[in-house]
Amino acid sequence: MSRDNKSVRNKEVNKLEGLRRKLRQHSGKLLKKYKAEAIGIGYKHTSGKRTEKIAIIFFVKRKMPSYELQRAGIEPIPKSLFGYPTDVREVGKIRKY
Secondary structure (H helix, E strand, O other): OOHHHHHHHHHHHHHHHHHHHHHHHHHHHHHHHHOOOEEEEEEEEEOOEEEEEEEEEEEEOOOOOHHHHHHHOOOOOOOEEOOEEEEEEEOOOOOOO
16 A cells, blocks of 8 residues: 555545544434434445445434425435435334343
């Protein structure tokens, strides 16, 4: 790996580490605000296919159209957060064992 590639890679790693810190710091508030089961970092999926974009992933019990979210008093998850796109994935209820 060339020196330039290492420099770019280090910048990417530092950005991701900064995002991890922000999510750890704000995860409780974000989970509550958007009624999500879990939150993480991964690749964004569009139309069922993985993209190369790093995204903040919100795992929810059930995806709902905006009118249902509004009726239930749930704020919709924004298209981006902390400079990264978001992705919403339906997972059902997550239980601890």
